[in-house]
Amino acid sequence: MLRMRPAVRPDVLVGPALTRGPATVHLVKDPVSGARMEIGVKEHFVVVRLDGTRTLAEIGAEYAAAFGTRLGPAQWQQLLRLLGGRQLLAVPGRAPSSPVGPARQQAGDRRQSAAERGAGGNGRTGRGSWLSGRTRMVADAPALMDRLHDATAFARRPAVLAPLLALCAALLVGEALDFGELANATGRLFEQPVALVAVGCVLWLSLALHELAHGVVARAYGLHVAEIALRRYAGFMTYLFCEVEDVQFLGRRGPQVAVALAGVVANLAFLLPFWLVWALLPGGAQAVPFFGGLLLLGTATGLANLLPLPPLDGYKALGYALGTLRLATESRVFARLALAAAARRPEAARKAAAYPRRLRRVLAAYALLCALLAAVALAGLCLLSRAALPDGAAGWSPCLPLAVLAAALPLRTLGLRAAARRATRTPAAAGPQATAATARTAGAAAVPVPPAGPAAGPPAAPPHETAPEALMEQAAPRPQETAVVVEGVRKRYGEVRALDGVSFEVGRGEFFGVLGPNGAGKTTLVEIVEGMRQADEGSVRVLGENPWPRNLTLLRRIGVQTQTSAFFTRLTAAEHLETVAALQGLDRSAASRAIEAVGLTDKARSRVDDLSGGQRQRLALATALVHDPELIFLDEPTAALDPEARRSLWGLLRELRGQGRTIVYTTHYLDEAEALCDRVAIIAGGRLAALDTPGALIRSMAAPARLLVPADRITPDRARGIEGVERVLVEGGEVVIETRAANRVLIALSSLVDLDAIQTRTATLEDAYLRLTAAGSEHG
Numbered sequence: 001m002l003r004m005r006p007a008v009r010p011d012v013l014v015g016p017a018l019t020r021g022p023a024t025v026h027l028v029k030d031p032v033s034g035a036r037m038e039i040g041v042k043e044h045f046v047v048v049r050l051d052g053t054r055t056l057a058e059i060g061a062e063y064a065a066a067f068g069t070r071l072g073p074a075q076w077q078q079l080l081r082l083l084g085g086r087q088l089l090a091v092p093g094r095a096p097s098s099p100v101g102p103a104r105q106q107a108g109d110r111r112q113s114a115a116e117r118g119a120g121g122n123g124r125t126g127r128g129s130w131l132s133g134r135t136r137m138v139a140d141a142p143a144l145m146d147r148l149h150d151a152t153a154f155a156r157r158p159a160v161l162a163p164l165l166a167l168c169a170a171l172l173v174g175e176a177l178d179f180g181e182l183a184n185a186t187g188r189l190f191e192q193p194v195a196l197v198a199v200g201c202v203l204w205l206s207l208a209l210h211e212l213a214h215g216v217v218a219r220a221y222g223l224h225v226a227e228i229a230l231r232r233y234a235g236f237m238t239y240l241f242c243e244v245e246d247v248q249f250l251g252r253r254g255p256q257v258a259v260a261l262a263g264v265v266a267n268l269a270f271l272l273p274f275w276l277v278w279a280l281l282p283g284g285a286q287a288v289p290f291f292g293g294l295l296l297l298g299t300a301t302g303l304a305n306l307l308p309l310p311p312l313d314g315y316k317a318l319g320y321a322l323g324t325l326r327l328a329t330e331s332r333v334f335a336r337l338a339l340a341a342a343a344r345r346p347e348a349a350r351k352a353a354a355y356p357r358r359l360r361r362v363l364a365a366y367a368l369l370c371a372l373l374a375a376v377a378l379a380g381l382c383l384l385s386r387a388a389l390p391d392g393a394a395g396w397s398p399c400l401p402l403a404v405l406a407a408a409l410p411l412r413t414l415g416l417r418a419a420a421r422r423a424t425r426t427p428a429a430a431g432p433q434a435t436a437a438t439a440r441t442a443g444a445a446a447v448p449v450p451p452a453g454p455a456a457g458p459p460a461a462p463p464h465e466t467a468p469e470a471l472m473e474q475a476a477p478r479p480q481e482t483a484v485v486v487e488g489v490r491k492r493y494g495e496v497r498a499l500d501g502v503s504f505e506v507g508r509g510e511f512f513g514v515l516g517p518n519g520a521g522k523t524t525l526v527e528i529v530e531g532m533r534q535a536d537e538g539s540v541r542v543l544g545e546n547p548w549p550r551n552l553t554l555l556r557r558i559g560v561q562t563q564t565s566a567f568f569t570r571l572t573a574a575e576h577l578e579t580v581a582a583l584q585g586l587d588r589s590a591a592s593r594a595i596e597a598v599g600l601t602d603k604a605r606s607r608v609d610d611l612s613g614g615q616r617q618r619l620a621l622a623t624a625l626v627h628d629p630e631l632i633f634l635d636e637p638t639a640a641l642d643p644e645a646r647r648s649l650w651g652l653l654r655e656l657r658g659q660g661r662t663i664v665y666t667t668h669y670l671d672e673a674e675a676l677c678d679r680v681a682i683i684a685g686g687r688l689a690a691l692d693t694p695g696a697l698i699r700s701m702a703a704p705a706r707l708l709v710p711a712d713r714i715t716p717d718r719a720r721g722i723e724g725v726e727r728v729l730v731e732g733g734e735v736v737i738e739t740r741a742a743n744r745v746l747i748a749l750s751s752l753v754d755l756d757a758i759q760t761r762t763a764t765l766e767d768a769y770l771r772l773t774a775a776g777s778e779h780g
């Protein structure tokens with residue numbers, strides 16, 4: 001294996017180092033499917049060296065020199081499986097989808113992929129309801145951007161750009177000097193409805209130019225403009241936007257910041273002719289309110305975009321300049337940690353100390369800045385309402401800010417949240433069509449990567465090889481965001497301590513297993529996360545929301561399948577699902593999509609009573625999926641199924657995961673957890689006994705390999721005499737030899753026994769589980 005020379009597809013984008021929380025990460029993007037993931041520094045070291053010219057052994061040697069640890073076959077296998085599974089490896093003999101580098105070729109590929117996404121019915125064109133959604137305005141946005149880029153080449157020349165920027169600065173100074181008159185004109189504008197509408201239309205145009213300016217500057221740096229579309233909110237608000245891809249992959253911060261700020265410069269430049277007219281207008285002219293209002297409101301909307309708050313341009317520019325990902329979220333997390341640390345919570349203090357010093361300052365400063373801006377905004381609203389209210393009613397002035405806050409909540413439910421959610425979903429989550437498009441374009445991985453089927457158990461590390469640092473834990477797809485955050489959750493039932501301070505996080509798109517013996521607290525934990533029970537202590541966030549008290553918005557985003565799923569047994573499978581869909585306000589198509597997704601179409605007309613156990617489990621899954629949830633809780637979905645039905649359900653579960661959904665999976669089947677889960681949490685005695693990838697848990701056990709030799713071929717005493725053997729047992733006609741030096745013992749055995757008669761068993765998750773739960777129970 002180590003002689004292989006695999007290569008990452010040359011068109012795959014690998015970004016520069018960014019900080020996300022305390023971690024340093026690199027973004028990796030498949031430009032064909034649009035799928036993105038984050039990798040750690042060590043994986044980045046390896047990925048950029050997988051160029052088809054170096055063997056794994058050579059890269060491993062460089063890795064050992066850089067990090068002081070060696071990569072074993074299991075780690076290589078896991079990394080290649082991850083890359084192969086995501087179609088990121090090149091296929092020998094097949095022309096790469098781009099001759100690399102040239103953004104143009106990549107743009108061509110992406111244009112095709114965007115078209116495929118659109119044709120597949122999963123494109124973003126026209127998505128959403130009449131209240132909110134987006135409509136594509138330009139059939140070939142990249143081509144239009146090429147033309148705009150060429151047409152505006154003169155304006156990007158320093159000889160033009162520098163004076164233009166100077167004029168924009170002069171405009172700001174001039175407006176500041178004229179502020180009184182401009183404010184007066186703006187006040188009068190609000191008394192003239194026709195002029196006000198005219199100003200609104202001109203400002204709409206200015207915002208459209210703002211977006212196109214982002215696209216043109218991005219195009220100038222070789223970036224791709226995926227789409228120009230109209231976005232609508234709340235039924236009547238619309239704006240044109242330009243979707244620029246891959247700014248984070250540019251690598252240079254200057255150009256990134258320039259792309260982010262281009263829109264504001266366009267806004268100000270757009271106002272320059274109006275400023276000239278304003279300067280020439282006689283004081284009493286009728287057009288004064290129009291021009292004054294336009295200048296003041298246009299400048300205010302432009303500059304408001306510079307506020308460092310998501311999703312404004314100022315926030316993006318700040319993130320690029322600092323080289324951080326999700327600055328707002330991470331600073332909120334850090335602020336919470338810092339407050340908890342200040343309240344002398346040692347766990348929080350430990351976590352806060354893991355942040356590099358510079359990052360701690362950045363995140364704390366940003367959190368303070370946000371608090372300051374919120375305070376200024378609220379104070380501004382108070383002043384505004386005080387000015388608007390008659391003198392006797394000044395005491396009511398705090399009502400306006402409170403009303404704005406209250407109005408923000410229904411507005412969020414009116415589609416803003418849905419839009420944000422759609423934007424943060426990975427393209428893979430767009431559905432099977434997107435996945436199919438990826439497979440069509442990229443082909444299958446040619447590197448002999450083991451199939452993504454049930455793992456046959458990781459190969460035992462040769463005795464001379466030190467287990468490498470947790471490379472593969474980092475290689476597991478690092479979620480872009482957390483789907484579930486559980487912190488210090490405790491729950492008692494009378495004297496029974498069901499949960500005793502459990503904390504963990506589940507990443508978006510992760511297949512997360514919850515294991516533990518009977519009575520360990522799994523159901524209690526999962527029910528608390530689902531919002532069915534209240535924790536006594538601790539906090540839970542699910543998809544950014546608090547699940548307790550009953551959160552209806554959240555319920556629409558999660559799907560729950562329980563062991564004792566209730567069915568309308570006298571109905572057919574299709575009728576059952578249609579009823580469930582109707583209860584959720586969905587039409588029949590939702591039911592047929594769900595039934596198709598779980599492969600029950602040919603049983604759609606069978607009565608639920610007549611379905612087999614496996615088919616019922618599929619129906620239970622369909623019931624949980626009918627409203628297309630982002631996060632699914634599955635409670636032993638394969639319980640009481642025969643091995644064949646179990647395996648077939650595994651395939652379905654993998655598909656669900658492949659669609660980008662997050663799955664929290666409770667099971668007693670260890671082989672299942674090992675085969676399916678990205679990470680598993682083992683609960684014992686109400687506590688988290690372990691949390692890691694199945695592979696890492698198994699390795700951490702350092703359990704011996706077991707060699708099974710037929711009892712008629714060797715005596716136990718003879719086996720005990722072999723150097724490296726730790727223990728010998730006799731089990732069911734086999735002599736079982738336990739050793740951590742499997743290679744040496746096998747060589748010794750080969751002179752005594754035909755090697756074909758020997759079976760080798762390496763440690764499994766079950767071994768790790770048994771040891772951990774035994775320890776956990778003792779502890780509990």
Ligand SMILES: Nc1ncnc2c1ncn2[C@@H]1O[C@H](COP(=O)(O)OP(=O)(O)OP(=O)(O)O)[C@@H](O)[C@H]1O
Binds near residue numbers: 496497516521524525
């Ligand atoms: N409603 C309840 N009232 C009192 N005790 C309860 C209640 N629910 C659970 N328990 C107790 O809390 C502990 C944890 O139970 P829980 O059902 O969460 O465990 P579990 O890991 O899901 O077990 P299993 O694998 O058997 O389903 C057990 O000791 C159980 O007896």
